[in-house]
Amino acid sequence: MKVSVLGSGGWGTALAMLANDCSAETVLWGKFEDEIAFINQTRTTPLLKEVKIPNEILATTDKSQIKGSDIIIIATPSFAVEENAKMLRDEDLADGAVIVSVAKGFEKTTLRRFSQVIAEALPNNKIVVLSGPSHAEEVARKMTTCVVVASDDESAALTVQNALMNENFRIYTNLDVIGVETGAALKNVIAMAAGICDGLGLGDNSIAALITRGISEIGSLGVKMGANVKTFAGLSGLGDLIVTCTSRHSRNRRFGQLLGTGLSVDEALKKVGMTVESYYATESAKKLADKYGVEMPIVNECYNIIYNNGDINDAPVRLMSRSGRNE
Numbered sequence: 001m002k003v004s005v006l007g008s009g010g011w012g013t014a015l016a017m018l019a020n021d022c023s024a025e026t027v028l029w030g031k032f033e034d035e036i037a038f039i040n041q042t043r044t045t046p047l048l049k050e051v052k053i054p055n056e057i058l059a060t061t062d063k064s065q066i067k068g069s070d071i072i073i074i075a076t077p078s079f080a081v082e083e084n085a086k087m088l089r090d091e092d093l094a095d096g097a098v099i100v101s102v103a104k105g106f107e108k109t110t111l112r113r114f115s116q117v118i119a120e121a122l123p124n125n126k127i128v129v130l131s132g133p134s135h136a137e138e139v140a141r142k143m144t145t146c147v148v149v150a151s152d153d154e155s156a157a158l159t160v161q162n163a164l165m166n167e168n169f170r171i172y173t174n175l176d177v178i179g180v181e182t183g184a185a186l187k188n189v190i191a192m193a194a195g196i197c198d199g200l201g202l203g204d205n206s207i208a209a210l211i212t213r214g215i216s217e218i219g220s221l222g223v224k225m226g227a228n229v230k231t232f233a234g235l236s237g238l239g240d241l242i243v244t245c246t247s248r249h250s251r252n253r254r255f256g257q258l259l260g261t262g263l264s265v266d267e268a269l270k271k272v273g274m275t276v277e278s279y280y281a282t283e284s285a286k287k288l289a290d291k292y293g294v295e296m297p298i299v300n301e302c303y304n305i306i307y308n309n310g311d312i313n314d315a316p317v318r319l320m321s322r323s324g325r326n327e
Contacts, residue, residue, distance in 0.1 A: 004069040006084050010047035010136040012075030028059045051140045071098050077275045078105040085121035098156045100128045104184040106284040113181040126156035131184040132235035133243035142168045148235045150180040179231030182222040188278035190214030191244035192256035199260015217296045224292040252278040
């Protein structure tokens with residue numbers, strides 16, 4: 001089994017380490033020469049502190065090394081997914097190569113899910129989505145983790161499950177691609193809101209309320225988009241939402257915390273220093289809510305704060321002052 005991972009960031013490197021642990025021939029491809037050179041010189045990455053990258057993993061900028069892969073994981077930032085899928089189209093992929101997407105969000109201009117973006121670029125390959133509560137820092141340290149892989153083709157999901165599951169990394173399968181991707185994308189918005197609550201000093205009750213009402217908003221939109229409501233009670237829904245809203249590793253929660261302490265959007269983005277998917281997902285979520293006619297008050301408040309320069313202190317008051325309703 002040969003597994004190639006596109007993207008030498010923290011998550012891509014952690015997944016390459018997982019593949020290596022599962023005895024796969026593993027290639028870690030990166031676009032940036034200096035990043036790959038640093039990995040090869042030190043067998044470390046600043047994004048995964050105190051983690052040693054096994055020598056068996058081939059870290060390279062040479063696209064030809066991807067050839068012959070049975071599984072190719074696209075682990076680049078969401079804005080680069082389409083570019084890398086098109087790059088793969090120009091390579092000689094193995095017959096039956098499975099493409100795995102780990103991006104969480106929606107394509108900004110078309111609101112396509114990333115499995116759709118990849119499928120359009122690679123119509124002859126099977127696409128699998130991997131998602132769930134899985135911070136790269138913990139996966140790289142072989143800490144107990146459970147995720148889900150979803151595909152319209154059950155055999156493709158089983159291929160990934162069999163190739164990458166071990167005693168530290170348990171994988172479940174699911175046929176609800178829409179639900180898995182929607183939960184994964186929208187949880188970042190709710191995590192940002194949870195961070196705002198923390199930054200404002202609103203307490204644990206507010207975080208619990210946001211997680212609970214947040215999964216309700218996500219599920220309402222997801223069902224309108226064609227998802228199975230049960231998916232949102234699973235790893236890619238509630239599971240991923242909990243970890244992203246509460247973990248110190250969550251850059252989306254951190255972004256919200258910084259906003260809650262009074263930093264501007266630009267200042268908070270700069271201080272996080274890495275891609276903050278909630279910044280992009282909030283706009284997409286608002287557009288999708290409007291398109292499908294779904295009421296999403298938490299998303300609306302986040303959108304108002306980020307894109308309309310709304311007063312962050314007024315958001316909790318507006319949410320709490322809404323008219324009473326049934327749960």
